Amino acid sequence: MVKKKMLALVIESGTLDRLYCAFILSSTAVAMDMEVHLYFTFFGLNMLRKGALEKAGLPATYKHMEEDLKKKLAAMKYPTLLEMLKRLKDSGLMKLYACSPTMEMFGIKKEDLIPEVDKIIGAATFLEIASQAGITLFI
Amino acid sequence: MVKKKMLALVIESGTLDRLYCAFILSSTAVAMDMEVHLYFTFFGLNMLRKGALEKAGLPATYKHMEEDLKKKLAAMKYPTLLEMLKRLKDSGLMKLYACSPTMEMFGIKKEDLIPEVDKIIGAATFLEIASQAGITLFI
Amino acid sequence: MVKKKMLALVIESGTLDRLYCAFILSSTAVAMDMEVHLYFTFFGLNMLRKGALEKAGLPATYKHMEEDLKKKLAAMKYPTLLEMLKRLKDSGLMKLYACSPTMEMFGIKKEDLIPEVDKIIGAATFLEIASQAGITLFI
Numbered sequence: 558m559v560k561k562k563m564l565a566l567v568i569e570s571g572t573l574d575r576l577y578c579a580f581i582l583s584s585t586a587v588a589m590d591m592e593v594h595l596y597f598t599f600f601g602l603n604m605l606r607k608g609a610l611e612k613a614g615l616p617a618t619y620k621h622m623e624e625d626l627k628k629k630l631a632a633m634k635y636p637t638l639l640e641m642l643k644r645l646k647d648s649g650l651m652k653l654y655a656c657s658p659t660m661e662m663f664g665i666k667k668e669d670l671i672p673e674v675d676k677i678i679g680a681a682t683f684l685e686i687a688s689q690a691g692i693t694l695f696i
Numbered sequence: 697m698v699k700k701k702m703l704a705l706v707i708e709s710g711t712l713d714r715l716y717c718a719f720i721l722s723s724t725a726v727a728m729d730m731e732v733h734l735y736f737t738f739f740g741l742n743m744l745r746k747g748a749l750e751k752a753g754l755p756a757t758y759k760h761m762e763e764d765l766k767k768k769l770a771a772m773k774y775p776t777l778l779e780m781l782k783r784l785k786d787s788g789l790m791k792l793y794a795c796s797p798t799m800e801m802f803g804i805k806k807e808d809l810i811p812e813v814d815k816i817i818g819a820a821t822f823l824e825i826a827s828q829a830g831i832t833l834f835i
Numbered sequence: 836m837v838k839k840k841m842l843a844l845v846i847e848s849g850t851l852d853r854l855y856c857a858f859i860l861s862s863t864a865v866a867m868d869m870e871v872h873l874y875f876t877f878f879g880l881n882m883l884r885k886g887a888l889e890k891a892g893l894p895a896t897y898k899h900m901e902e903d904l905k906k907k908l909a910a911m912k913y914p915t916l917l918e919m920l921k922r923l924k925d926s927g928l929m930k931l932y933a934c935s936p937t938m939e940m941f942g943i944k945k946e947d948l949i950p951e952v953d954k955i956i957g958a959a960t961f962l963e964i965a966s967q968a969g970i971t972l973f974i
Contacts, residue, residue: 701966703962713847713877713878714847714877716877717845717847717876717877717973720936720958721845721958721962723958724957724958724959724962725962727959728959728962728963730962755894755895756894756895756896757850757894757895757896758878765940765941768940768941768942769940772939772940774940830966831962831965831966831971832971833845833971833972833973834973835847835973
């Protein structure tokens with residue numbers, strides 16, 4: 558059996574720009590028939606709370622550009638972050654992990670997270686996955 | 697024919713600190729006879745608009761350090777970001793890519809970008825390049 | 836002799852969240868008997884000045900969450916950043932590098948840095964290390 562190529566991302570950022578980057582790279586990888594492993598940690602993981610992705614904004618440095626960018630994305634009918642995540646999930650090629658130490662630090666419970674999350678794992682499991690991935694990025 | 701080693705960077709950040717990091721790593725890689733592939737996206741790509749690199753500053757968190765750092769760099773006669781990019785280009789070993797989805801989101805046109813840009817590409821082309829690179833980083 | 840697996844991190848960020856990410860990944864890697872190489876640059880390197888790690892805070896975007904997070908970490912008796920770094924050092928598997936161009940830019944001298952730093956190196960040495968690492972991330 559031929560092993561698929563893999564993309565592994567640590568997603569630490571919780572801002573619109575970086576989440577779009579992560580999801581665009583992931584969607585593209587899935588379209589290229591690669592396996593995608595997303596490990597959400599810190600502010601990234603906070604965005605997997607129910608209702609959070611819909612409110613993603615730009616970081617402080619670029620706050621003044623947020624309204625314009627959101628209008629532009631709406632006018633382009635660009636898929637939202639949540640829509641992109643659901644499509645990734647539907648592909649069957651994406652696995653979504655929540656970082657267990659972050660959950661403790663922020664007092665996040667499993668039931669607070671969107672149902673698309675596959676598993677709560679620690680860094681050891683992620684490093685094992687990443688060591689098999691052709692491309693691993695920290696976003 | 698022996699294939700050169702490759703460094704591939706996704707440059708999402710548009711701030712002075714991270715652009716210097718990216719360009720210092722790239723210049724060093726070129727000096728080591730590696731091929732360098734730079735994929736500018738989001739705030740990174742916005743800095744490839746004509747006249748933008750010259751105005752790069754620090755992120756909100758470190759804004760108070762910006763003036764001092766710029767004075768220090770000038771006093772050291774440290775090469776500017778634009779000078780570093782031009783030298784990278786002159787080496788013949790660096791390829792500069794603009795991310796096509798970002799161009800649409802921000803309404804950036806080819807003619808808005810500095811002439812050093814080699815090509816406008818999507819994430820698929822970048823992932824193919826990155827899968828051959830020994831080192832791939834998201835900056 | 837079998838070569839150990841390696842994790843190589845460029846640590847550009849100087850904020851609590853990202854330093855914890857870097858140190859949690861590193862501690863986990865060490866526990867998995869991997870070699871860990873940490874290259875501190877820019878705001879990351881500034882946090883290796885004596886007394887700096889103790890004052891690490893959140894970035895501007897998340898400043899409002901800083902006090903709560905610090906209280907939570909204290910209540911959990913979570914190891915501090917400095918404690919984690921010392922344990923990494925004690926493992927004998929972690930090497931700590933300070934970026935030489937950053938030292939010049941910020942006027943940082945060797946004696947300003949905590950004694951855990953192993954060596955001051957340039958990007959070339961780091962790229963050579965990274966080219967042997969199974970996982971390289973820019974944090």
